[in-house]
Amino acid sequence: MSEVKKIAVIAGDGIGPEVVAEAEKVLKKTEELFGYKFEKEHGLFGGIAIDEKGTPLPQDTLEMCKNSDAVLLGAVGGPKWDNNSKELRPETGLLGIRKELGLFSNIRPAFVFDCLKEASTIKPEVLDGTDLVVVRELTGGIYFGEKFRRESEFGEEAVDTCAYNVMEVERIVKQAFEIARTRSKKLASVDKANVLESSRLWRETVNRIAPDYPDVELEHVLVDNCAMQLLRRPSSFDVIVTENMFGDILSDEAAMLTGSIGMLSSASLGEGSFGLYEPVHGSAPDIAGQGKANPIATILSVALMFKLSFGYQEAGDLIEKAVKDVLDAGHRTGDISTDPSKALSTAEMGDLIIAAMEK
Numbered sequence: 341m342s343e344v345k346k347i348a349v350i351a352g353d354g355i356g357p358e359v360v361a362e363a364e365k366v367l368k369k370t371e372e373l374f375g376y377k378f379e380k381e382h383g384l385f386g387g388i389a390i391d392e393k394g395t396p397l398p399q400d401t402l403e404m405c406k407n408s409d410a411v412l413l414g415a416v417g418g419p420k421w422d423n424n425s426k427e428l429r430p431e432t433g434l435l436g437i438r439k440e441l442g443l444f445s446n447i448r449p450a451f452v453f454d455c456l457k458e459a460s461t462i463k464p465e466v467l468d469g470t471d472l473v474v475v476r477e478l479t480g481g482i483y484f485g486e487k488f489r490r491e492s493e494f495g496e497e498a499v500d501t502c503a504y505n506v507m508e509v510e511r512i513v514k515q516a517f518e519i520a521r522t523r524s525k526k527l528a529s530v531d532k533a534n535v536l537e538s539s540r541l542w543r544e545t546v547n548r549i550a551p552d553y554p555d556v557e558l559e560h561v562l563v564d565n566c567a568m569q570l571l572r573r574p575s576s577f578d579v580i581v582t583e584n585m586f587g588d589i590l591s592d593e594a595a596m597l598t599g600s601i602g603m604l605s606s607a608s609l610g611e612g613s614f615g616l617y618e619p620v621h622g623s624a625p626d627i628a629g630q631g632k633a634n635p636i637a638t639i640l641s642v643a644l645m646f647k648l649s650f651g652y653q654e655a656g657d658l659i660e661k662a663v664k665d666v667l668d669a670g671h672r673t674g675d676i677s678t679d680p681s682k683a684l685s686t687a688e689m690g691d692l693i694i695a696a697m698e699k
């Protein structure tokens with residue numbers, strides 16, 4: 341009998357609860373198949389927490405996460421809260437939980453399943469062999485720098501500051517080099533060193549660390565060029581390491597190589613084995629409550645949780661294989677389907693994946 345793992349589940353808003361419900365079915369199935377024991381606790385987070393508790397990240401939810409071995413998160417946000425003040429925005433809760441839990445590293449794999457090439461807007465021959473990971477710095481940069489408004493000669497002015505210190509760059513870059521070592525040994529460091537001082541420090545730091553990893557081939561790519569190269573030669577990338585906002589933008593772009601943002605999983609990690617696992621997508625208000633959301637990104641996030649936080653490699657592999665088998669058999673949710681009339685619901689896709697785990 342394996343030890344009990346505590347999982348904090350924070351489903352959030354919009355399609356968050358819909359996709360998390362499918363991921364929870366997968367957790368249950370792995371308990372049955374492998375004899376694992378998961379102790380799940382559910383907490384309020386995001387817009388729903390603003391409505392019910394007056395804050396996007398209630399203290400008891402944060403404590404629950406701190407006392408767990410891993411966190412499973414759905415998504416937060418929605419039009420209902422879009423005009424709230426900063427403190428009462430769901431997204432502020434998301435930044436808060438990442439910071440409070442020390443999760444400086446966000447790992448976002450973008451892998452193209454052969455059978456989904458036709459779901460992408462990019463030509464299939466360009467996608468051949470695409471299998472990359474965006475390693476996004478998650479607790480620094482312009483997201484967390486000083487923000488304020490002031491009067492200017494031309495009316496009100498708003499200021500966001502992008503700041504990085506050496507320690508923040510070193511820890512994420514070292515992790516990216518380590519990940520590259522376990523893969524194709526290629527690292528692209530993405531910055532805007534031709535303009536931004538924070539990027540120049542970033543690049544200097546990368547160059548100082550690089551000699552410790554002589555087996556990893558390093559390239560520096562300016563972020564605008566990277567956005568273009570991701571569409572031109574996606575399969576030439578292996579690990580991409582970059583700062584917070586560039587990583588946010590490039591990972592959504594990378595999602596479209598895979599066919600849909602509904603396919604992209606993520607792991608947010610700090611120093612130890614603890615991690616927060618969430619799909620890269622948001623709360624998708626346009627399809628929320630309709631059973632249309634693709635649960636695969638969240639289900640694949642559970643596979644990452646198993647591998648990166650729990651060391652359950654075999655179960656993680658089984659989930660990934662089940663997803664592949666279901667897709668290979670032609671099953672699709674609307675976002676990855678070329679025939680919307682045959683699109684499966686969120687729950688139908690989840691059920692097929694857990695059935696495939698049994699085979």
Ligand SMILES: NC(=O)c1ccc[n+]([C@@H]2O[C@H](COP(=O)([O-])OP(=O)(O)OC[C@H]3O[C@@H](n4cnc5c(N)ncnc54)[C@H](O)[C@@H]3O)[C@@H](O)[C@H]2O)c1
Pocket residue numbers: 355359414415416417418419431434601602618619620621622623624625626627632633634635637675
């Ligand atoms: N981590 C998070 O919680 C997170 C991430 C991104 C955006 N958001 C928030 O979500 C809200 C909506 O943001 P947005 O519209 O820019 O991005 P989004 O990712 O929610 O949606 C973008 C598009 O992708 C589609 N989509 C997203 N996930 C899908 C899925 N699983 N299956 C099928 N289609 C899917 C949506 O229907 C929409 O057309 C905002 O409030 C934003 O702040 C939260």
Ligand SMILES: CC(C)[C@H](C(=O)O)[C@@H](O)C(=O)O
Pocket residue numbers: 417431434435588620622
């Ligand atoms: C909702 C938002 C704050 C968040 C981010 O920018 O980090 C999201 O886009 C993401 O990618 O997780």
Ligand SMILES: [Mg+2]
Pocket residue numbers: 588589592620
């Ligand atoms: Mg994003």
